[in-house]
């Protein structure tokens with residue numbers, strides 16, 4: 446009997462040694478190790494960096510929050526569409542700003558594939574759309590209606606666009622379906638993609654100062670809300686069928702004869718294997734909940750106040766210390 450127990454203990458010790466050979470700690474001194482929480486992997490959590498300010502500030506803030514769980518964090522500049530394939534492969538751990546209008550299609554494709562998980566939805570509600578400064582309402586009566594805008598198309602024309610109006614889109618990477626929409630709605634506009642978010646803001650600043658015609662891509666929450674008076678163009682209301690079914694809407698032969706979603710989601714997505722690998726860090730990540738004011742503030746700290754993203758993250762974390770402490774637990 447005693448020999449059998451000794452044998453069992455030896456076998457258990459061997460199993461424990463084998464299991465303990467990974468990066469989880471072993472409690473060799475016997476006694477009180479029975480119910481410790483599973484430890485997170487020491488492999489780095491990879492956070493992507495994209496090309497707009499709130500995301501860069503938030504990425505640094507999320508990274509610093511996860512470091513409080515003991516995690517190692519690395520940052521990786523990443524294309525904001527391709528990142529969902531990278532996350533599917535586990536090369537990127539999380540995306541903390543999944544904007545429905547720009548990235549919903551790429552994100553949901555990987556959700557369906559089963560390799561990416563919808564971890565949580567922020568309180569922030571989002572909109573990404575054509576936008577104009579309010580002084581345009583005098584120059585182009587009927588705004589924000591899209592047909593009124595179209596009647597004024599020539600006012601927005603440039604040498605590059607001929608008699609068509611110029612719509613200043615975002616970087617092409619954000620993949621807005623503006624050429625399709627212009628075509629489907631029969632608009633006299635042409636998309637000119639800005640090379641960067643900063644290029645949009647530089648043009649807007651000049652146009653605004655001189656009250657010159659401009660219609661450009663913008664989104665909310667953003668710093669623009671605090672700096673400029675203006676509004677979004679109202680296209681026919683978005684419905685999923687508008688994108689999926691050409692028969693929907695005023696153009697029976699084309700999809701995209703509508704605007705972008707209003708009140709769109711902002712989500713945190715993670716690689717499907719992330720919670721098993723970093724249970725504590727992912728638990729904290731799932732507690733993070735950003736509001737419209739958070740996103741707008743993160744953008745403002747960089748785009749109005751001129752801070753570097755990491756310093757802005759430190760300021761935002763300090764200003765929101767109680768909430769952040771609550772998330773970390």
Ligand code: TMO
Pocket residue numbers: 497544547573619664
């Ligand atoms: C994804 N973005 C907020 C730039 O529209």
